[in-house]
Amino acid sequence: MTINEKNYAYGASKSSIREIAAYGAARKAQIGAENVFDFSLGNPSIPSPDAVRESIERSLQLPPTQLHSYTPAAGLPFVREKLAASLCRRYGENTAAAGDLYLTCGAAASLSISFHAVVNPGDEVIVIAPYFPEYRVWIETAGATCVEVMADPETFQIDTEAVRAAVTPRTKAVVINSPNNPVGSVYSAQNLAALADVLHEREDALGTAIYLVADEPYREISYGVEVPWVPAIYDRTLVCYSYSKSLSLPGERIGWVLVPPTNPDHDRLVPAIAGAGRSLGFVCAPALFQRVIADCCDVPSDVDAYARNREALTRGLSELGYHYIEPQGAFYLWVKALEPDANAFFERAKSLELLPVPSDSFGCTGWVRIGYCVSYETIVNSMPAWKKLAESYK
């Protein structure tokens, strides 16, 4: 074995989502962009708010040596102060102090760093399926085993009894993602409280500590439902955040990990997060965009365009008789395939130039994900194809 075979495999295997997107791009070139309905990617379609450009322009007035220099590993102190103050305004006093925040190169870094901070080789980390497939990659790279627990098959809320059954003495963490990719569900306060009860009960019974890793890039994108603040419900929480979706900045890689002051292991987790960032090769989050998020952390996300798409998509598919989970957040619709095999359903959709993502990519059978972070026209114009698809099963 000359090189690292595991990382070779991670690089040589393509993400099935990216493969569908690549097919979509090629097909558009072939038959015209307006004839292909590509719902595969989660790339925000609304532009960053003007405040982002204005913030960058303001920063360019600073001396370059100040603007572009190394920052402390956890981020510029004034930036962390501003973010912490914003969190306290939203979720209550004592939600966060500057020293509780560690700025990262986006949510992927936040999650990878969090896993490396808490797990030891042989530990287990529970994910709620369907789930973002990269979770498994980061969990396994941190040396732990990824344990899938299916969400409730009706509501796609967390099946807390299934979580209880999956916890072992080696369970170090549970990852939740709400608003959820791929389902679009938001876990209710009641559901999270039931999860907290289960985890506390298991911690007490097993004499272990179980961390809840809350992956929240879609927190600002919800449709009239409350997205509960997880650390207020469960004490051993780490919050992983990113501005990829809220400010439409996915390419700039900027986010954070919060170790809430109420986490009983706070004083050991803060250095463990910093140490994990250091050991993986993250030196600091990109300096210019640290300043951008300080300026823009209270700028409301423009969810109107997504809300309009959601409305058109759910109304249209409803009328055609499709069954889907009512989307409460994010920009994904989770639609029941019209046959048990989601891949076969996908192939038939594809033959009609419709490109959702089959649920097998997310660790679950029988559904597809429609990413509606596309143009409104794409949704409206896709309806005849969705109609044909439904009719083909009659």
Add this chain to the structure above:
Amino acid sequence: MTINEKNYAYGASKSSIREIAAYGAARKAQIGAENVFDFSLGNPSIPSPDAVRESIERSLQLPPTQLHSYTPAAGLPFVREKLAASLCRRYGENTAAAGDLYLTCGAAASLSISFHAVVNPGDEVIVIAPYFPEYRVWIETAGATCVEVMADPETFQIDTEAVRAAVTPRTKAVVINSPNNPVGSVYSAQNLAALADVLHEREDALGTAIYLVADEPYREISYGVEVPWVPAIYDRTLVCYSYSKSLSLPGERIGWVLVPPTNPDHDRLVPAIAGAGRSLGFVCAPALFQRVIADCCDVPSDVDAYARNREALTRGLSELGYHYIEPQGAFYLWVKALEPDANAFFERAKSLELLPVPSDSFGCTGWVRIGYCVSYETIVNSMPAWKKLAESYK
């Protein structure tokens, strides 16, 4: 063991360089900035060229969804095309194609990713001491053992016979850094050719493959000496580059790994690099700064200010009788301590408000590193203190 103790320790222990810099900042607040001569950090003191600001301003004219969106994991294709063309102009045809470059969040990411791409648990990676101390952290995090081989104690070129003696069947890579931090030396073509001979001889004798990881953030900062292109001398090379020093952008985290087309394992290394980036949580290099380096990769580094500092510092210390290694590149001067214990020498320097870094931080005894990426005035005004320090040993 609740959390990851190794990463806790990496976060809880302070870098001795950062500790000296923190002391310097506190001391300046106490007695006035002009009275403290802080030579501890490697933060570039010359501003980024105007072309950087101009490039950012130009990019801000693009639609934000295009500018800030996810890029392919390896970077934007047109950016990699431009960087590859620039490398071919400098180092000859067939130096690099776009597909050989993987853009990263800076040199730390380049190195961490390279180690994770090639090593397996139990492997050994050789570093040439004195060396940048984070190498050990990244090598150990990738699961390998860090093996120190002292440079030639007179010239601080690579002691190739010592490397030969250190190679074992588990040696997976050798890291070199030229222009060198902390010494300021540049490895000659002759020295690198001798290293290549040793590594090839050992590969043949042991039936193994040994990678040369060339860490080159200081490539553009040299003083009238040629910095040889390593892949032209040794085939199994990976080049790790960053724009932190050449464009004074250390906080923006932008660099690359090159798998040269002449590397015999090229076709397996390219996916292994991508897979390592993926598995560690790097999604793509910051998008805006990908465009900046495409625009600025041929902008010459402004080394004049460093050259002037170098001249003043070496002339001044020469006259005072200090022994140092003639600096050929980077912005560090490697000065012999006036007593065997570099830490004791540092403490005496500190009492005179001089703050170099003792060599023990770099895996070597008896020297100090003076970072001369400071203002010219700091160098000139420090001379009386260096004089007092020398006199105190007479």
